Amino acid sequence: MTQLDDVHTSSDAPKLGRRRDPAKDQQILDAAVEVLAETGFDGMTIDMVASRAGAGKATVYRRWTSKNELVLDAVACMKKGDLDSLAIPDTGTLRGDLVAMIRPPSIHDAERKLKVMAGLASMLSSAPELADAANEAIVEPRARINRMLLNRAIERGEISSDTDIQLISLISPSMVAYRSLILRKPVDREFLITIIDGIILPAVGLGPTAPAPSAPAE
C-alpha cells in the first residue's frame, strides 16, 4: 500500500463539496492489472490504464505518485481477489484433493496471474519490493494450498511425514508457469492430471506401484 493518503485516513475529508470516490481506486487498480497482463510493465501507459478505468490521467496521479507505485499497489491488491483459499475441499485422499483443485475459474485465474508475472519478469531482479509483492500475490497463494493438502495427507497417514513438502508443493506451480510462460502451451485439465499422476503422486510414494487408497481410475 503506497497510496498518497495512507497517512491521513479520513480525518481531513472535505466537509463540503464532492468526496473522493473509493470505488474508483479499485477500478484503476483492476485496469492496471489488466493492462499489465496484456502489455507488460514497459508497454503499459498511464493513459491506457486511465481510459480503461473510465478516468483521466490526472485522476490517477492524484492518487498515486508514479507509475511504479501504481503497479506496486495493483500487484499487491491482486491477492485480495483470491477466493480459492476459502473453498478447499476435503475428499479424503490426496489425489482427490489435488484433482478437486482443478476448476475452470482456478485455471483461468492462474493464467491471468502468470501473464502479469511475465509482464513483470524483467524488473524482478532490479526491484526487490515489486518482486516480493508479486511473490506474495501470485506465487504464495497457490503454494500455500498445496502445502495444506500435503500436510492433510500426512495427518491422515496417507503419505510419510518425511515428505519434502516445500519441494513437492512447487512442482505444479513450476510446471504450469513453464508451460504457460515459456512454452506458451495451454494449461488444461489433462495436463494437470498428468502432473498429478505422473509426478506428484510418485514423488510422495503414491505411485501406480503402490496404488492410491481410493479410486485411481480417471
Place this chain on the structure above:
Amino acid sequence: MTQLDDVHTSSDAPKLGRRRDPAKDQQILDAAVEVLAETGFDGMTIDMVASRAGAGKATVYRRWTSKNELVLDAVACMKKGDLDSLAIPDTGTLRGDLVAMIRPPSIHDAERKLKVMAGLASMLSSAPELADAANEAIVEPRARINRMLLNRAIERGEISSDTDIQLISLISPSMVAYRSLILRKPVDREFLITIIDGIILPAVGLGPTAPAPSAPAE
C-alpha cells in the same frame, strides 16, 4: 538470421579498401545478449550494446536494420555456444547420467540463459518469431539432453518404455526456471540433486522403494 547482407554473400565484397570485420558481428551479438540478460529488452539501448562491444551505434545499424532484428539474431546465435551437447557422459545409470550433468559451467550457462528469457518474457506473447527463437536457443537444448538420457535408460532396460519422456524431461527445466526467475533463489548442486532423487527418479519408477542400481548415497 536477419542481417542486412544475407542475400549477397561475398560476391560483391569490395576489391579495394577496408573489408567488413566478421568478428565484430559476434562481438556485438555477444554484447547484446549480455545487456539483454542484465536489463531486459526494454531496458537495453543500442548505445549500451555498441559501447560494450567497442563499437559505435552507427556500426550496429550498418549491420542490423533495427533493435528488434538485432535481438532476434542475438537470441538465435545463443545456441551456437552450446558445448553441452557434445560432452554427454554415459555413466551406466540414469541417476549417474543426470548427476553428471550437474557441472558449474552448465549451471552458470543455464542461469544466464534464464536471465535472457526473463528479459524477453513480456514480449513472447506478442512476438511469435522471438518466442520461437528463444525456445529453440534456451529451452530445447536442455530438454533435448534430458530426453536423450531418458531414452538411453529405456534402451538399457532401466526404466519402462511407457515412460512419459516429454513430461519428465521438462521437470528440471521447469523447476530451475521457477526457482531462478520467480523465487529468485540460487540454483545450486544441492537443489538439483533434490529434484533428481525426490521427483524425477520416483516418477520413472526408480524411487527409494526400488533403490537405484548404483550408489544412491550422496
Place this chain on the structure above:
DNA sequence: GCTATCCGGAACTCTGGAGTTTCGTATATG
C-alpha cells in the same frame, strides 16, 4: 603511397510516454 571503404564517435531529428497544469463540468454537502 594512393584510394576506396569501414570504423568509432558525436551531433542530430523525431517520437512517445511520464508527469503537470488548466479548464469546464459534475456532485455532495450545507
Place this chain on the structure above:
DNA sequence: CATATACGAAACTCCAGAGTTCCGGATAGC
C-alpha cells in the same frame, strides 16, 4: 441554491531512446 471539491479531457513540458547523418582517422588492397 451556493460552494468547495473532485472529476474527465486535453494541452502542455520534459526527457530518453530509436534511428540518421556527418566526419576525422584507420586499414587493407592496389
